[in-house]
Amino acid sequence: MTLTFTEVTGARGGRVLFAGLSFALGPGGALWVQGPNGVGKSTLVRIAAGLLPPAAGSVARGGAVSMLAEAAALDAQLPLAQALGFWARLDGTRDRLPSAMAAMGIDPLADVPVRMLSTGQKRRAAIARVVASGAPLWLLDEPANGLDTASLDLLEAAIAAHRAGGGAVLVASHVAVALPDAQVLAL
Amino acid sequence: MIALIARELRIAWSGGGLLLPVAFFLLVATLFPFAIGPDAALLARIGGGVAWAAALLAALLPIERLVAHDVDTGVVDQLVVRGWSETSIAVAKTIGHWLGFAPAVMLAAALSAALLGIDGTTLIALEVGLLLGTPGLAALGVATAALVAGLRGGGAVAGLVMLPLALPLVIFGAGGIEGGAGALKLLAATSLLLCVGGPIVAGAALRIART
Numbered sequence: 001m002t003l004t005f006t007e008v009t010g011a012r013g014g015r016v017l018f019a020g021l022s023f024a025l026g027p028g029g030a031l032w033v034q035g036p037n038g039v040g041k042s043t044l045v046r047i048a049a050g051l052l053p054p055a056a057g058s059v060a061r062g063g064a065v066s067m068l069a070e071a072a073a074l075d076a077q078l079p080l081a082q083a084l085g086f087w088a089r090l091d092g093t094r095d096r097l098p099s100a101m102a103a104m105g106i107d108p109l110a111d112v113p114v115r116m117l118s119t120g121q122k123r124r125a126a127i128a129r130v131v132a133s134g135a136p137l138w139l140l141d142e143p144a145n146g147l148d149t150a151s152l153d154l155l156e157a158a159i160a161a162h163r164a165g166g167g168a169v170l171v172a173s174h175v176a177v178a179l180p181d182a183q184v185l186a187l
Numbered sequence: 188m189i190a191l192i193a194r195e196l197r198i199a200w201s202g203g204g205l206l207l208p209v210a211f212f213l214l215v216a217t218l219f220p221f222a223i224g225p226d227a228a229l230l231a232r233i234g235g236g237v238a239w240a241a242a243l244l245a246a247l248l249p250i251e252r253l254v255a256h257d258v259d260t261g262v263v264d265q266l267v268v269r270g271w272s273e274t275s276i277a278v279a280k281t282i283g284h285w286l287g288f289a290p291a292v293m294l295a296a297a298l299s300a301a302l303l304g305i306d307g308t309t310l311i312a313l314e315v316g317l318l319l320g321t322p323g324l325a326a327l328g329v330a331t332a333a334l335v336a337g338l339r340g341g342g343a344v345a346g347l348v349m350l351p352l353a354l355p356l357v358i359f360g361a362g363g364i365e366g367g368a369g370a371l372k373l374l375a376a377t378s379l380l381l382c383v384g385g386p387i388v389a390g391a392a393l394r395i396a397r398t
Contacts, residue, residue: 049268050267051397052398053398064269065268069265071259071261073260073264074260087265090191090269
């Protein structure tokens with residue numbers, strides 16, 4: 001299994017957001033965590049990523065993880081290709097970066113400083129980092145935020161390609177993202 | 188680790204490379220002759236101490252954005268997801284911070300020697316002291332930056348936290364100029380202690396801030 005939650009309780013600031021949550025995500029699998037704002041979707045993603053310990057229960061991860069969070073974590077003054085290149089270098093996947101940028105339609109922006117990019121363009125760049133990472137498990141927190149319809153199609157195509165290659169994806173989103181045969185978890 | 192240190196150094200130098208800390212140090216060093224008058228003997232007497240105070244302030248300059256910015260923009264989260272421990276992040280930040288200000292401070296100290304009436308032998312003792320003591324200052328700076336990362340107006344609090352803790356370095360650093368290998372040994376020991384303890388404290392602060 002790529003990601004297994006066993007009776008997980010998630011809490012933030014001493015307040016329990018969800019309890020007794022169990023699911024398993026295998027290769028090629030997808031899980032859509034849905035629910036309104038503030039229900040604990042981001043907390044679930046952070047627990048899955050290992051950034052937060054679960055208040056109860058256990059989490060098992062099968063391999064490397066790549067996370068898309070609200071913050072882009074890209075150096076604002078660098079050209080986009082270099083800002084993404086820093087992370088690709090840490091991941092040891094520099095050769096995959098150009099195709100990942102092309103897959104999200106941001107290859108024409110390679111020389112543009114990150115601070116000049118729009119919200120949606122930054123979002124696509126952060127998604128391209130996930131695509132380039134080569135990690136078997138993707139954790140996407142509100143990936144559709146700031147994306148236009150065309151970019152959403154690119155995201156869905158990237159997820160489909162990742163799953164076809166044996167990867168798993170957890171999508172936390174209050175809006176629908178096309179995930180064929182996905183498990184649905186309503187918080 | 189090298190990629191991380193290189194990134195820290197690039198950010199540290201993004202505001203004009205070595206120029207900014209050098210200019211800052213020289214400015215502080217220039218203030219003293221103006222403030223206390225051009226008495227060469229007096230300036231020579233206090234010159235080493237002034238240089239140390241200026242080094243301390245130069246180390247404090249970038250402290251507000253050193254850690255807080257990476258926490259806010261999610262860089263620390265992304266590194267932790269990739270399996271980096273908070274302590275190794277702090278080690279990389281300490282090395283990057285040191286490379287960002289210490290060579291500049293040592294260069295500026297040599298330049299300001301004439302302003303402050305520091306002679307050749309004293310300058311050598313000062314430079315040796317700076318070489319030994321600035322790593323400790325860097326580690327202390329990163330630890331302080333991590334501790335105040337979540338606070339509003341963290342920069343001002345950082346000064347209040349860091350300056351008292353840096354006192355041993357200033358005391359032994361200035362003592363090393365007066366002569367005496369004993370002070371330099373104590374300076375090295377203090378610096379070493381801070382270099383080991385700083386990243387551990389900074390790492391723990393980052394972990395607590397996250398959970």
